[in-house]
Amino acid sequence: MKIESLNKKIKLCQKCPRLSTYIRDVAKNKVKRFKDEPYYGKPLSGFGDIKAKLLIVGLAPAAHGGNRTGRMFTGDSSGDWLVKVMHKTGFASIPTSQTSDDGLTLNNAYITAAVRCAPPQNKPTKEEMQNCFSFLEIELHILSNVTTILCLGKIAYDATCKLLDAKPGKFGHNQLFQYNSIKVITSYHPSKQNTQTGRLLWKDWHAVFKRAKKLAS
Template sequence: MDPLAELDASVAGCAACPRLVEWREEVARVKRAAFADWTYWARPVPGFGPADASLLVIGLAPAAHGGNRTGRMFTGDRSGDVLYRALYELGLASSPLSVSIDDGLELRGLRVTSPVHCAPPENKPTPWERDTCRPWLVREMELLAPRLRSAVILGAFGWQAALPAFTAAGWRVPKPRPKFAHGARVTLERADPSEAAPGAKGPGPVTLYGCFHVSQRNTFTGRLTPDMLKDVLRAAAGEAHIPPYA
């Protein structure tokens, strides 16, 4: 099995966090009326995108009735509607719609993931849950490292969770750690061999871009507009050398 596919399968079988296991399964039993005929995924949601991605988009965690229902990151909820439409308009996704795991959607040059792979109550993972899930993100970064050149991090939680993962995966994060802000940009250089995680393979520089999360709270209030989102994604795609869409 391809290493990334093997990782995704392992993620989907994780049961390390009792509170998250109980919550994701409870949501699947109770369901939302609009999705009463759905069989919920109700497991950890792995990353989505090709193994040769040079751009990584990092969110927070799957939505209870989005990824936790469909089994794919940012799929089946309004946050995903905003994200994938922006990616489509930039030529980075094959469709502006992301409704189910078998809808044929493909990503071009990028992968979408999160630091927590289970839907948490009130969209708020605990620090322990975040840290328990970190090895999955670290391993994903290690597998992408030879080609990875940029990352868009959605929201302060994702930013704070991703920086230690980048360190563990073989990059040097400046001290003091860069603070999150929309439009923040920082380039991480390869760490010295003594600082890299065991087995981490020589990553090159990677540029991180901060972006407000595509949550309904941000998009409905105008704190994050489609143009703001596309500006960040466009810059990150350019840094990742993803050719312009023809």
Template sequence: MQTIKFLNRKITRCKKCPRLSLYIREVAKNKVRRFQNETYYGKPLSGFGDVNAKLLIVGLAPAAHGGNRTGRMFTGDSSGDWVAKVMHRHGFASIPTSQTRGDGLILKNAYITAAVRCAPPQNKPTREEMDTCFDYLKQEKEILSNVTVVLCLGKIAYDATCKLFSVKPQKFGHNKLFKYDAIKILTSYHPSKQNTQTGRLTWRQWSNVFATAKKLTQ
């Protein structure tokens, strides 16, 4: 536990990517109207959850007015709502909502992280930024030694995970399972509004992928 705490402190102090470091600070200063009275976190985000977990969930990056505001990934926005609700339904989370860092959410047998730790402009990190941030994912992999299944939310998360385990990426799709000697990789569309409000990702599809993850980690 001390090791993950040390890594998380290092992540929150990171300023290796000038564009991202400047962007998250600017977003924290120039808030959107609906959050004008809130104090934004405005720093890189570490992962969170059960350090003994078998399931590792990898996202793309924090949301500018979600995780970058609240200080926790998948917290305070619609994507976080979808994640918390489905994880609670399948026994991975203590409560069905994810609103603030102090809301009492505890993950069970699951750990959440991301390929990139700062919210990128237009949700599009550069290749150099992804490569720079990759070392943090590598360090998490070493610490989270019980992980047997990685659930990738979106193609960028999937590509980063394949790189992490030195396996060749296959064609990305929803609820696909790739089995390797060292790990099982499960893929899902990201629960962004772009996917959930257009019907590309339905609640049933979303729930099914977590049902698969549950079976694989039992």
């Protein structure tokens, strides 16, 4: 399967009634700060360089970030942190990610997620995770140059271990695991809960991407 065919299949997916209803409701009943903006309100595909050696796996689109803009890690604070550090380490063409047509391109990196619809409270169910899993499997098959996977958060790490048929190790920030030919780095997710509480400091976040850059070079 080609990436375009997979992305079309993802966009049309309605396997999870709870998530399908939720993302449509969020798109219809907008928050005040985005009341005049159109919302995408559909499942999201990954994006980036299909020849990439680095695959970045997140949890799921944000309700008022990717679910609004139509691109993962775009239009919210997590996207700001991610793309700023990717620009500093040479993976991204610009340091911001605000809209799906802002000209952002990725070099040697591809961004995806364990779940393709924004879940309520950022908590997908096990069944919803399973429903999305085949998309991740097909993506990795298409992205045949991947040597390194960076997991943003424990849910992303668990999904990656399942993808590689590997037993998860102890999750922590900037941990490195080797599963057959694939190197896996784990990081705290750049959510507000982590960045605004000091759990994830910029220097530690930057260190993860410097490591990823070295491994995926």
